Amino acid sequence: MAEHMDPEEFRRAGHAAVDWIADYWATLGQRPVGSSEPPGALAAALAGGPTAQGEPVEAVLADLDTLIAPRLTHWQHPGFFGYFPANTSGPSVLGDLISSGLGVQSMLWATSPAATELETVMLDWLADLLDLPQRFRSGGSGGGVIQDSASSATLVATLAALHRASAGRWRAAGLDRRYRAYTSTEGHSSIEKAARIAGLGGDGLRTIEVDPQTLAMSPDALRAAIRADLAAGDVPAIVVATIGTTSTTAVDPLPEIGAICAEYGVWLHVDAAYAGAAAVCPELRWSHAGLEYADSYCFDPHKWLLTGFDCDAFWVADSGELIEALTVLPEYLRNAASESGAVIDYRDWQVPLGRRFRALKLWFVLRWYGVEGLRAHVRAGVALADRFAARIRADDRFVLAAPHPFSLVCFRLAAGDEASAEVLSRVNATGRVLLTHTRVAGRFTLRLAVGSPLTTLEHVDEAWKLLSETAEKLPTVHE
Template sequence: MSPEEFRRYGKQVVDWIADYLSTIESYPVGARTRPGEVRAALPAHPPEQGEPYEKVLEDVSRVIMPGITHWQHPSFFAFFPSNASGPAILGDLLSSGLGVQGLVWAASPASTELETVVVDWLAELLGLPARFRTDSTGGGVIQDSASSSALVALLAALHRTSGGEIRAGGITRRYTLYVSSQTHSALEKAARITGIGADNVRVVDVDPLTLAMDPGHLRSLVTEDIAAGAVPAMVCATVGTTSTTAIDPVAAIGPVCAEHGIWLHIDAAYAGVAAICPELRWINDGVAEYADSYATNPHKWLLTNFDCGVLWVADREAVTGALSIMPEFLRNQASDSGEVIDYRDWQVPLGRRFRALKLWSVIRWYGAEGLRQHLRTMVSLGDEFAALVSADPDFEVRPHHPFGLVCFRPLWTDEETMALLERLNDSGELYLSHTRVAGRVFLRMAIGAPSVTSDHIAKAWATIRRISRDMRPA
């Protein structure tokens, strides 16, 4: 494809995306295909000869689109939002066009240095402690997701806890990781990958009402494990759990970690960006005093398309000590001087995309004021929906919904509630997901699409009421 051909087809693709975003409400929210249907519509073998790009675009519309669940649809409420915005899409296009592999500073200095600026900007917006800045002992790095951030944090924790022994000799002792029943499954996966093992993931009790981690039970488990010869490696406290956005009490968990030298990781994948709003910065209580690492995902709620998760650490030496390997083909004067950051040492893979461009584009386009406005709008819409549900005696709302997620349920059996969920999603009018709290099924209304308005909230509730009344148990 020549530059002129790229120019011609590129304009068509940009127009296609703009048309899609401007007409997205005309689509049913969920995919309308059955398993195997998309595959069956595609050739079984690759083409022998190249095809005009018009044919590709035709098949996107004919084959691909019916199998798309429309995450940017204003009636998509199923999972945490995966925002895509104009500046983020354009930033991603610039990244793809440059084709940078930012594995070391020398491979593209601008890739590394823009990332250091952007993660420092975001740390400032969130009110994170100074030690997380790149001009201190720590710093930030853009990962693909909070799952990778948790894995890197756990590797750093093991490196620090073992005094570096694991780097050469592997795990020879029993190390333990502490989570709650509400912690994301990525932490257990990280325990499996690192060799800690799922059996050494210790599950801390939660408050039955708030679902927040119980610091007293954490202390008991840590004491018990140390007495049994185990080495506590890391505690993961969550700020905004996936299930209900429960918030673990970092300020009370932190002293337990500090007393025993345990790495404290904060998983704020969804809710962390809310701290850009001063009135929501209470979610950072205890972070400045106790956190060793902190992760949040701009690709969830901050208008930055997937993938873009940011991990900050207070001590970069723990991360690079765990992950740095210098093969001869990567040696260069800048890296050897120690004056630059090589982000390959801050992640599991060697190669890395120029993700900073899209986050930079978003922050510059919206500014702090625009980002706050978006977040406040989503919180306000969550409150609107909760008020609508609370006013209906046939439904109940889970208390504590400070962000854009509202958990609610009809006063039915779990089986009936799941049947309602299926009918709602089959309608094509909206898309929800569910969770289970204290043994009961709740529906999750996760609000966050950039185009959602009060009208969409009212329409969603009208659909829920209409279908629930049609299905009302005798």
């Protein structure tokens, strides 16, 4: 029977695991981006259950090579251009490794003081890095916390907004009136899910039309919707505006939206899950104009800022409202530090009680890359996307489908939806690249999102070559 792994055994096995990861990264470009195997292939290969006496790490790593890795979609691959980037980096992996080794619970300051204080400082560092409004910094009424994802941040913001809009009644007696949430038709699906979980019902979210050119929320349409709901006796609770929508990276006009929210007393949450990282570069901070109106804001370092999933940075202007909405204090969590009021207990800033030491990997990333290293990474992605977009503009077989202010390019074939879908299928089947799709103005649209630290000019050019050569083989009839 295998006994607990002692420190020396762990050291040996750990070296082997780190070597495996390093070899994986070194060979990623030689692997297909995705798996071509049918559903159930891995499950069938794993049939039988664990051995009675345990196995050495070498056996597990061997099966990782032969069973697991070939059946993955490789999100770190230099040819992965799908969805949004979800990139990690060496410093992030090391921080996560140490966090796992420490195995601490950071739900309260008292349960791991350094974990709480490092998280507070890291969110202030990030706020400085993005030049966020002063109201989001710690030391005053606001502050930041790490959530697992922007979806959770939206849910937490929605709960805090309901607490404010109902004067706390939703906690004691449920929702006494119809409360409304608002986002654009381009808003993320998690906004609707948050509204449902928060008890607003299937029709609790109002989707607001967008400008047909920019695909950004229409302030006039938002104002009209709020006025209509007020006239019907409903309570506007929260508006979720987006910096960098999922389909096309559209940027909602925060100055106008924020002024409307201030006029009607509606909570404004800004979801910048992907594009928030762009604000590390001063020349891209135009996207955050109007953020001073926001009651809460989030972005995902685990998308475009080289920090492994899960790590969403979430700030509020008034942490007191958030704590009032979410706190529940059983006797077994009472302690002198919490009751002194001198510490932050992050359990009150999220839905779950328990929380990992996620700030450690963020600390590693920020210290390794520094400000200029992070800016260089973002700028490289924007430049590569610009180069690809220029190729699209110069070829009359293709059409740019939306503006591309960051590192996502949306495009389609002039020949029509069927041709666009066929090119996507054929290009992805090569295993050299992976792109995804959306619909823009009802049209089937391809998305190429640059973000991997392994992606170079050569990889973007290869994607263009595959697309161009594949399009050449299709009928040339244009719509």
